[in-house]
Each structure stands twice: as C-alpha cells, then as structure tokens.
Amino acid sequence: MSIEVLPTEILIQVLDDASLEVGDLAIISRVSRRWHSAVVPVLYKRFTFRYYHPLDKDDEKKLESFKKYGHHVKCLNLHIKRWSEDHDSLPVPDIDRYLEILESFTEVTSLEHYDIDIRGMGWPTFWEILHYIVCRKQKLISLTVRRNIHWGISPSSDQDVDPDTLLPAPRLPNLTYFNLRVNSRRSGPDTPESFPFFLNNLISALGDSCQSVSNLQLYVKIFETTDPAKLAALWGIGVPLLAIDSLKELRYEMLPGVIPPSHVIDTKFEDTKVLTAPGWVCGRWLNWAWEQVPPGESLDIFNNLETLRITDIFKKDENDDIEADLARVLKHLPKLRSLILEDDERRFSISRKLDGTPIWEEVPFVV
Structure with a gap:
C-alpha cells in the first residue's frame, strides 16, 4: 500500500518522529503541497x-x-x-x-x-x-x-x-x-x-x-x-x-x-497516593528530633498514601532501630506500599500477611 493513500492526519503522526532533524523535514516538505501541509504542524x-x-x-x-x-x-x-x-x-x-x-x-x-x-x-x-x-x-x-x-x-x-x-x-x-x-x-x-x-x-x-x-x-x-x-x-x-x-x-x-x-x-x-517531601511534612512521628515541626493536621492527612519519598535525612529514633521507626511510619500510613529514603539511598517495599502484619523488604535503590 502506498503511503500516499494515508490520511493527512496519519501522515502527520508518522512524521512526528524525534529522530527526524529539521533539515530532514525541510526536504520532505518540498515533495508536494500535501507533504508540506503534513510537515508544518510537526515542524512548528x-x-x-x-x-x-x-x-x-x-x-x-x-x-x-x-x-x-x-x-x-x-x-x-x-x-x-x-x-x-x-x-x-x-x-x-x-x-x-x-x-x-x-x-x-x-x-x-x-x-x-x-x-x-x-x-x-x-x-x-x-x-x-x-x-x-x-x-x-x-x-x-x-x-x-x-x-x-x-x-x-x-x-x-x-x-x-x-x-x-x-x-x-x-x-x-x-x-x-x-x-x-x-x-x-x-x-x-x-x-x-x-x-x-x-x-x-x-x-x-x-x-x-x-x-x-x-x-x-x-x-x-x-x-x-x-x-x-x-x-x-x-x-x-x-x-x-x-x-x-x-x-x-x-x-x-x-x-x-x-x-x-x-x-x-x-x-x-x-x-x-504519592508524596515526595522532607520528613517534617509528615509530622513528629517521622522526624522525632525536628523541633520546629509546625502544628496542624500533617500527622493524619496523608493516611491513604501508597508511596512516600523522603528527600532529606531520615532522622531515626534514639534507639537507632530502623525497624522500629519503619513500623511507626506504617502505623500512621496503613496503605503504604513503598518508602524511599533519598539521602540514605534506601528503598523499602511493604506487604502484609493475612493477619495484617506488615512485612518490610529492602529493595535496590533506583535514582
């Protein structure tokens, strides 16, 4: 089937190809008036x-x-x-x-x-x-x-x-x-x-x-x-x-x-469903050491989050027990499926047993 039978709208989609340089389009535009009319929307x-x-x-x-x-x-x-x-x-x-x-x-x-x-x-x-x-x-x-x-x-x-x-x-x-x-x-x-x-x-x-x-x-x-x-x-x-x-x-x-x-x-x-923010946005429960967390509803308003990405250093509790801190996060975010700690370059996947008990699994961190 000849390309000439394609509707102009389809021809425009074919020409809308990132691999085509401006010079290529300029050459194609000189084939005919129809090809010129198809090139112009792509070129501009x-x-x-x-x-x-x-x-x-x-x-x-x-x-x-x-x-x-x-x-x-x-x-x-x-x-x-x-x-x-x-x-x-x-x-x-x-x-x-x-x-x-x-x-x-x-x-x-x-x-x-x-x-x-x-x-x-x-x-x-x-x-x-x-x-x-x-x-x-x-x-x-x-x-x-x-x-x-x-x-x-x-x-x-x-x-x-x-x-x-x-x-x-x-x-x-x-x-x-x-x-x-x-x-x-x-x-x-x-x-x-x-x-x-x-x-x-x-x-x-x-x-x-x-x-x-x-x-x-x-x-x-x-x-x-x-x-x-x-x-x-x-x-x-x-x-x-x-x-x-x-x-x-x-x-x-x-x-x-x-x-x-x-x-x-x-x-x-x-x-x-997805929040990317410093730890303070999520409240004192996430950054216990942060003294300037503002008052408000920041503790509970994100209770349906599925993915949480913390952009600053994850300040762990005094006992430095990452498992305890992750459990505390999950208590307030019951639907969380993924936690990403950017500064620590760590990522955790969360699943649940039949009785609802959370299972934390560290997975490869991807930038």
Whole structure:
C-alpha cells in the first residue's frame, strides 16, 4: 500500500518522529503541497523562545515564523534571558509587548516559563505573566514555572498585585500537572514578614485555574531564618488556599519546617497516593528530633498514601532501630506500599500477611 493513500492526519503522526532533524523535514516538505501541509504542524509543534531585549534580527525572524504558524505550537518554552539592560538609563521591555507575543500561540497544551536571576523583573511583572498564562491558555495540560530570584529584586508586598485589575482566572479543565519552583540561592531580600504577601499574590494570580490538577509540585524557598518567634508567627498565618479538587501526587517543600501543605492547599489529601517531601511534612512521628515541626493536621492527612519519598535525612529514633521507626511510619500510613529514603539511598517495599502484619523488604535503590 502506498503511503500516499494515508490520511493527512496519519501522515502527520508518522512524521512526528524525534529522530527526524529539521533539515530532514525541510526536504520532505518540498515533495508536494500535501507533504508540506503534513510537515508544518510537526515542524512548528515545539517552540523554545529565548527572550531578551532587544531581540536580534535572526531571533526576530524565527519568532515571526513561529507566530505565523502559532496555532500549530503545542509545547512552548519561555526562557527569559534578560528583562532590563545592564545600564539603568536604558528602558525596561514593555510587558504588553511580551504578552502580545504569547497571544499568537493559541493551542498550547504544555508551557514552561523560566526566569533565572533576571535583573529588572520584579514581582509585579512575574505575577502579571503568570496570571496571563492561566487566563489565556485554556488548553493547558502541563504548566511549569521556575524563577530564581535576582539578589536585587524587592521583597513581595501587598502592592505587587491589584485585585481590581485581575481577570477571573477560570478553571483549566485539562490542566493536570503544575510545577512551581521559586528559589533564592542565597538569603535574599524576602523575609518571613513578606511571605504571606507572596502566598496571597500567588493565589490571586492563579485563581481557580488549578482545580483539576492531580500532580502538584511546589518548591518555594525565598529566605532563610532560624528565629523561632518568626517561624511560629508564620504557622498561624491565614491566607487564601490553592483550591484543588483531588490531588493524587504531591511534591512539597515550602520553607522547610514552617508551612504545612494543609496551610497552603485546599484539597482532599486522602486522595493523595504519592508524596515526595522532607520528613517534617509528615509530622513528629517521622522526624522525632525536628523541633520546629509546625502544628496542624500533617500527622493524619496523608493516611491513604501508597508511596512516600523522603528527600532529606531520615532522622531515626534514639534507639537507632530502623525497624522500629519503619513500623511507626506504617502505623500512621496503613496503605503504604513503598518508602524511599533519598539521602540514605534506601528503598523499602511493604506487604502484609493475612493477619495484617506488615512485612518490610529492602529493595535496590533506583535514582
């Protein structure tokens, strides 16, 4: 059977092969008009846009090409390389111009945003971009946002977001994966006092967009403090919660030892099957030596977990009896099937006898 009898939709799937280089596709596109129409959706399926101001001619030309076929772009990677110039006298890029560029990509299902140590991009601009994404990219399935804070950026404040200017961020029915990673690699200007503003602005920007998310990855580390009084004050803060209907998988690290998941996320934690987190998230029963475990429901909310991955050192009890500690974990997590201790590079599989007695078996650790 000749390949020419294949429907164009099937031909597109055949050509959507990672082993085909851009040059190969360019050659194939010259076979006929039909082959050209099959190559274009594949050629423009993924676009990595490295933004800096101003763009050079080659990048402008590439951008215009992808904007022309923007309805074919499914995977969009936004790498902001520079937002302001090295000299204060030069203008900062126009946020409206940047959002206008994103407007061309109407069919995006996977979007990644990176701004890593970008000088000049303060919190208001960051929130505006995030809010635009969840309001205007209705077909998103996966959203990843990574921000390493430049040392000169002002702390989060109640002036970063004006609620009166925000559009209602709708529920994104297809958005099942959301990864937010905000990090300051050194102790920056953000403080415990500014952290509630960060959470308020985050929830304001996201609105109802994440309600269908089933896999949530949250990593926020924007200041360092060991002051017990300041940490205790954070435990009692009241902020809006990120609403999620049913959370199946959670990776969580939010200012270690400070804010439990139940103080940030409004969800059914009994639906959570996989948890990756520092030991403190699971409560004192897991890390007996940790003195700054916040109060709350962190002990019981994960009682239907099947897989638990601890990212920091597993602090064993005073008797240093790993079997006793594992039994204590299982007492609070009766449905646990797998326990992974990343720092110790150990992995345990759990089964049960007919009478319900647990059986622990150490299995090879896989990175």
